[in-house]
Amino acid sequence: xxxxxxxxxxxxxxxxxxxxxxxxxxxxxxxxxxxxxxxxxxxxxxxxxxxxxxxxxxxxxxxxxxxxxxxxxxxxxxxxxxxxxxxxxxxxxxxxxxxxxxxxxxxxxxxxxxxxxxxxxxxxxxxxxxxxxxxxxxxxxxxxxxxxxxxxxxxxxxxxxxxxxxxxxxxxxxxxxxxxxxxxxxxxxxxxxxxxxxxxxxxxxxxxxxxxxxxxxxxxxxxxxxxxxxxxxxxxxxxxxxxxxxxxxxxxxxxxxxxxxxxxxxxxxxxxxxxxxxxxxxxxxxxxxxxxxxxxxxxxxxxxxxxxxxxxxxxxxxxxxxxxxxxxxxxxxxxxxxxxxxxxxxxxxxxxxxxxxxxxxxxxxxxxxxxxxxxxxxxxxxxxxxxxxxxxxxxxxxxxxxxxxxxxxxxxxxxxxxxxxxxxxxxxxxxxxxxx
Numbered sequence: 025x026x027x028x029x030x031x032x033x034x035x036x037x038x039x040x041x042x043x044x045x046x047x048x049x050x051x052x053x054x055x056x057x058x059x060x061x062x063x064x065x066x067x068x069x070x071x072x073x074x075x076x077x078x079x080x081x082x083x084x085x086x087x088x089x090x091x092x093x094x095x096x097x098x099x100x101x102x103x104x105x106x107x108x109x110x111x112x113x114x115x116x117x118x119x120x121x122x123x124x125x126x127x128x129x130x131x132x133x134x135x136x137x138x139x140x141x142x143x144x145x146x147x148x149x150x151x152x153x154x155x156x157x158x159x160x161x162x163x164x165x166x167x168x169x170x171x172x173x174x175x176x177x178x179x180x181x182x183x184x185x186x187x188x189x190x191x192x193x194x195x196x197x198x199x200x201x202x203x204x205x206x207x208x209x210x211x212x213x214x215x216x217x218x219x220x221x222x223x224x225x226x227x228x229x230x231x232x233x234x235x236x237x238x239x240x241x242x243x244x245x246x247x248x249x250x251x252x253x254x255x256x257x258x259x260x261x262x263x264x265x266x267x268x269x270x271x272x273x274x275x276x277x278x279x280x281x282x283x284x285x286x287x288x289x290x291x292x293x294x295x296x297x298x299x300x301x302x303x304x305x306x307x308x309x310x311x312x313x314x315x316x317x318x319x320x321x322x323x324x325x326x327x328x329x330x331x332x333x334x335x336x337x338x339x340x341x342x343x344x345x346x347x348x349x350x351x352x353x354x355x356x357x358x359x360x361x362x363x364x365x366x367x368x369x370x371x372x373x374x375x376x377x378x379x380x381x382x383x384x385x386x387x388x389x390x391x392x393x394x395x396x397x398x399x400x401x402x403x404x405x406x407x408x409x410x411x412x413x414x415x416x417x418x419x420x421x422x423x424x425x426x427x428x429x430x431x432x433x434x435x436x437x438x439x440x441x442x443x444x445x446x447x448x449x450x451x452x453x454x455x456x457x458x459x460x
Contacts, residue, residue, distance in 0.1 A: 057186030062239045067196020068203065069232025070174060072225045073138040073167055075204040076145070077107055077294070077433075079328055082301045083218045084145050084163075088155050093455050096157075098437065103160040105433040108294060110168020111175075112426030116419050118173045119265040127415065128241065130177045132233065137170030139229035146222035172426070176418040183406055183414055185243060191347040194402060198339035198395060205332035213325035268416030275413045276420065278354065282401040283424035285361045289394035290425040292368045295432030296375040296390055299439040300331065300383055306451040313380040316449045327380065334384045338392035346399025354408075360400045367393030378443040378452065 076084065081104055090100050114121075122130050144163040148154045182189055208221045268275070304311045310321030342364075351357050371390025374382050401421055409417045432439075444453035 055187055057188065059188035059192050060182070060185050060240060060243055061189075061192050062235055063182055063185070063189055063193040064196050064199065066232045066236045066240060067178070067193050068200045069228040069235070070135055070138055070178075071196050071200035072204055072228055073142045074107070074171055074197075075201055075225070076142065076163070076167060077104065078201065078205050078297065078332075079209055079301060080145075080204065080218070080221060081298065084149065084160070087145075087149055088157070088160065091455075099157065100160055101436055102434065103157070104164050104298075105430060106161060106164040107168040107171065108426060108429040108433045110165055110170075111172035112168075112423065112430055114169050114172025115176055115423040115426055116265075118177070119419065122173065127177050127181045128244070130173050131181060131236065134170045134172075134174035134177065135229065135233050135236070137166050138174065139226065141166030141168075141170060142222070142229060143226045146219050146226060150219040150222065172422075176415070176422045179402065180415040180418050181244065182240070183411075187347065187403060187406060190402060190406060191344070191399070194343050194398060195340060197398075198336050198343065198391070201332065202336035202340070206329055206336055209325060209332065210329045213323065213329060265416045265419060268413040271413070275409050275417060279405075279409070279417055279420060281358055281361055282397075282404060283421055285365055285397045286401065286421055286425035287428035287431075288365055289368050289397055290428035291432040292372045292390045293394050293432065294429040295435050295439045296372055296386070297335075298433070298436045299443060300375065300387075301328070302436065302440045303378060303443050303453055304328070304380065304383070305454050309451055311380050312449075312451050315379055316452050318380075321451060322380070331384055331387055334388040335391050338388035338390070339395040342392040342395035343399045346396045347403060349400075351400060351403060357400060357404050361397055364393040364397035364400065367396070369393075375439070376442045 085097070085100050088100070090096050118130060122133070125133065141163050144159050144166070148156075148159050179190065179193065182193055204221060204225070208216075208224070212218050212221065304324060304327060307324045311324045311327040312318035313320045313322055313327075346360070349356075349360065351360060367389045371386045371388075371393060374386030374389065377383075377386075405414065405417045405421065440453075447453060448455050
């Protein structure tokens, strides 16, 4: 047995993770690889499409002449939840439906689906003036299907580029939301037509595809050629998720805490966030800052700009912090997950208080918890899960998160009830009616 094999066996014994010579990543070598920062650009361009679940979702609803309460509003909420249903289904379903595709091809297909979902609101609703409810189902459906394939497959594909690259890539989520929900909505509050943000998102999609095709994919090809043990046969082995399922006992049980944390984090993120939009909904007069009956009002659009500053800070900083901790044992990873879960739970509780300035703190804590656990989980999968099970681990982890996201997004009206207690206040929890 070589020294390398002895070291791999020692890691396996200490951490309870089976490591084999063919399947195990060379962690030390990968940690020395320089970061490919353009993965951040790709993630931003694609994930900006996901921002349609935020303030743009409410703008989309208003343009469709749909209020915040009533049967049609409930149908819209369920249609918007297709983002989560599609993401949930395709995280694992891609391994059946797209089994004929390589992971690289799946990334391109996913980005194309995201672009179709993004172009529907500005083209058919804003430009052509259609209010057909089916556009909502089609738009959010394509976004969900594309996102379900893209997120776990992209993270899997770039794994050979090392953890420094991965740490840049996962920053794309908070960066994309900050660009649209902070900078974009600031411009909207000063008079920029909101449809300009929809068109900007659409225009960024081909940029992301081009950057990935010309700058990232060639790096992956070179890494595959130069890295020992990363042969074409091993690349094929990564795709065969069903082989990982057969060998589930070697990796899945230890993934359960990470999956549970992802369920809770996504529930809070996808439930509390849109519930705030439906609570602080007086865009004519403003949002009360210090209580439901408070008369200190802030322009609602600018209130949400500040809200998303806290969202972005919590999510972005926590993802970097998560990669700063070494977390070289299972116990340390478990402790880190508990810390993130506590932040998410506290963020949800503060959301239910329905106080303007407190909602900023709740947003920071909720997204700190989710962002931190995202980084911890991603780092754990790349470091301790045998490489041949990497795609399966990401798929199951995100599948669990998708379940939490579905629960949260379909309970937006319920969470609004927790906040408003069935009451309407002078500038909060308004019952809005449009033409439907």
